[in-house]
Amino acid sequence: MKLSSGVEWSLHCCVVLSQATTTVPAAQLAKLHGVSQTYLAKHLQALARAGLIRSVAGQDGGYLLTRAGSAISVLEVVLAVEGDEPAFRCTEIRQQGLLAAPPKAIRKRCAIARTMAAAEAAWRDSLAGVSIADLADTIDADTGGVAMPRVRSLLASPTSR
Amino acid sequence: MKLSSGVEWSLHCCVVLSQATTTVPAAQLAKLHGVSQTYLAKHLQALARAGLIRSVAGQDGGYLLTRAGSAISVLEVVLAVEGDEPAFRCTEIRQQGLLAAPPKAIRKRCAIARTMAAAEAAWRDSLAGVSIADLADTIDADTGGVAMPRVRSLLASPTSR
DNA sequence: GCCACCTTACTCGGATAAGGACTGTCCGAGTCGCTAAGG
């Protein structure tokens, strides 16, 4: 089990975008975080397809959040990048081989699949309870109120544009 | 995010092993579930390395649980197959690029990493609360008490041996 | 002075290679049970 590195990148980018008052190009987001510009673009496109961010083409274009940071959960970002398919996929082993279960038992979902699904639901609930704004607030608090003003300052500075 | 199919196989095998009174060869476990014999062996070896099952070589050899099914959690099986590394790995993006955080902020772990870790902890807690014996009981209940006796019967029959 | 058009530069978007992990397979080393011979 491994999460794509794009999840981390996307979450950081969403926090930055939540501080922006105008569009931010993908190239600038890449420079701010020191990651591959072209590969980050791929993940931003996934976020755009999911409707979390919106793209503006042409001069002075870039990306912006479609909603307030407080209205976007971490779960939405993770699912947009990773896909909404469950991590555990039941292949119905119980219907194969010598142990093939009688049709009567097929009424209910496989107990193992239910157990794994319950765990994944707990994971999703945990992520659904945290918003992008919460992340920004926490990061700001961790740095004594320095981080977010600095982000806004860098976004406004024309040098990195 | 995708879990290895070996997780599903291993869990089913552990349920079967919890019903066995003697060793069960890997080949038989594969036939019971209709899966690849050689590939299943790979995952069983992982379970053995984790100390969940023990291998017995030679004639009438095979695998057996090292503990009672009630003393083995689903989480242990999943971690044995998937590895105990967390799904989300923080690469410390906050220290890279133009947004490189001041050293003062490095005292605490990245807020994003903490959020992801908390969700993963919830996932693990959920899986840790279910044992192999619980799975066996649930499967048995789902089938009206037919499944587990049938497993024991097939394990005892010499035809599949 | 105002408007329309054009040029320009910048942006995203999808199509295109390289690497690594999961999936699947094979054969060899080691071990236990059975057999048979000897005491």
Add this chain to the structure above:
DNA sequence: CCTTAGCGACTCGGACAGTCCTTATCCGAGTAAGGTGGC
């Protein structure tokens, strides 16, 4: 009848290819802003 040595077959264990997904990259289509010429 009991012990013991040898044989045989069965078991696991690690080493070896195939395929899919993640990672990384590139160039082309589209678009908005700014400048320019005409009215």
